[in-house]
Amino acid sequence: MPTLTFIEHNGTLHQVHGEVGQSVMQAATFAMLPGIQGDCGGACSCATCHAYVDEAWVDRFPPVAGTEDEMLDNVSERRANSRLSCQLVIEEGMDGLMVHLPASQY
Amino acid sequence: MTLNSVVIVGAGQGGFQVAASLRQEGYQGAITLIGDEPGLPYQRPPLSKAYLLGKISATALLFRPMDFYTQQNIELVHDQAVAVDRNNRQVRLASGRAVPYDHLVLAMGAHNRPLSVPGADAHGVFGIKTKADADELAPLAKEARHVVVVGAGFVGLEFAAVAAANGATVHVLELGDRPMARAISREMSDLFRAAHEAWGVHFEFRQGIGQILSEGGKVSGVVTAEGKTLPADLVVYGIGVIPNVQLALEAGLDIDNGIKVDSNLLTSDAHISSLGDVASFPCIQNGQKPLRLESVQNAVDQGRAIAARLVGKPAPYTALPWFWTDQGNLKLQIAGMSMGYDNTVALGTPESGQLSVLCFRDDQLVAVESCNRPGDHMAARKILARPPRLTPAEAQVPGFELKAWEAANRD
DSSP: OOEEEEEOTTSOEEEEEOOTTSBHHHHHHHTTOTTOOOTTSSSSOSOOOEEEEOGGGGGGSOOOOHHHHHHHTTSTTOOTTEEEGGGOBOOTTOTTOEEEOOSOOO | OOOOEEEEEOOSHHHHHHHHHHHHTTOOSEEEEEESSSSSOBOSGGGGTTTTTTSSOHHHHBSSOHHHHHHTTEEEEESOEEEEETTTTEEEETTSOEEEOSEEEEOOOEEEOOOOSTTTTSBTEEEOOSHHHHHHHHHHHHHOSEEEEEOOSHHHHHHHHHHHHTTOEEEEEESSSSTTTTTSOHHHHHHHHHHHHHTTEEEEETOOEEEEEEETTEEEEEEETTSOEEEOSEEEEOOOEEEOOHHHHHTTOOBSSSEEOOTTSBOSSTTEEEOGGGEEEEEGGGTTEEEOOOSHHHHHHHHHHHHHHHTTOOOOOOOOOEEEEEETTEEEEEEEOOTTOOEEEEEEETTTTEEEEEEEETTEEEEEEEESOHHHHHHHHHHHTSOOOOOHHHHTSTTOOHHHHHHHTOO
């Protein structure tokens, strides 16, 4: 079971257990983390699961494209490592994945 | 009055949200979440698409794992509420248990309008509402060769797309003259009609269902209202829902196409709130006229609003309605309420499959429908949440883009 590290914008660290095949969004909401809402449940329809994948891990996921890309254009403070975490699937070997949370989803 | 116990009837999207938001807001009293389905509370939208296709697991449907309810001290009760005793402020359950409340939240949702034609009790005739429905339907949907869908609304068309992708012959019977007529503009309907037809779906518009034929108890065909027979080994209907108001009705609460609530989502009893599919609320996007919305956004935002009020932060409910449906490779997103629109401006083209239809009423933007233009949808949500300013004339200027306009017109 991979352990994920989420870092709030104020620096607070959260260690969270994820399941292989689960989305990073659901790992966060299941662990009741503040800062990730995931209102639409993972359908890439609401853009309330915005997060920044740590630079060291960016290349481990397929690049941003399509719907996710356009949705991200409207989040506050999009950066090069911005993702909608519902679109990131946890895979084998992702133990230690580090994700930074934005100050706000709006 | 101090609030020591909140009882929530209905553990769907809205009921769950009230419980989760109450804890997020710091409420420390008792929370009892009563649901009549087995298992943990789950999301329904994937039932007619991703879950049915096997793209997501049963775990992915859950709002939260079991630990959440334990750690957050939310008592999850699998039972049916059968009566509300408003004088003594308690809910009576089918098991005989009486659950006292300081505040009660009614979030019973809605049930599918039944298909009331001869033969509808045959095996292989489905509405999709619960996970149990989807679990029973999924293997049949994979095997089915001839599918008839009754109703060209969101759920019916989501399933039609699934069935066509599975290689079945699909006929859709619809009383109206176009897909999703109740929800979207003709321009957008036309795009979806063409897309479904390209996937092999056959539409029968202005056509009701007469009866369902069966052999050995299993569905074998459908006879349309006009007498045309279509072969079918699977029938799925999505012909609207009926709000589950019985409990509220018997408790003497005001009902108006749903449990009637005020702008604070309070019923005619100040100790009882209601939300989601079952509640009829004064909608500011509908000129404060009562409206009942069946959507995730509505349940989530109303759940948050009720939780906030219960911890002493009341505010009238004004959130902008938004909706989505995924059909095949098309994502339709709707922001706002288009009722009574009298003018449209289209961005993109139907041929490209990327189209946004801006709906105006009295020259004010009231809704934006976007197909595979999620950037437009997100910009529209921001624009529609503010006082109206965008005019049809501006939107018709060649090269107009919602996102750029939104960025240039922030307060």
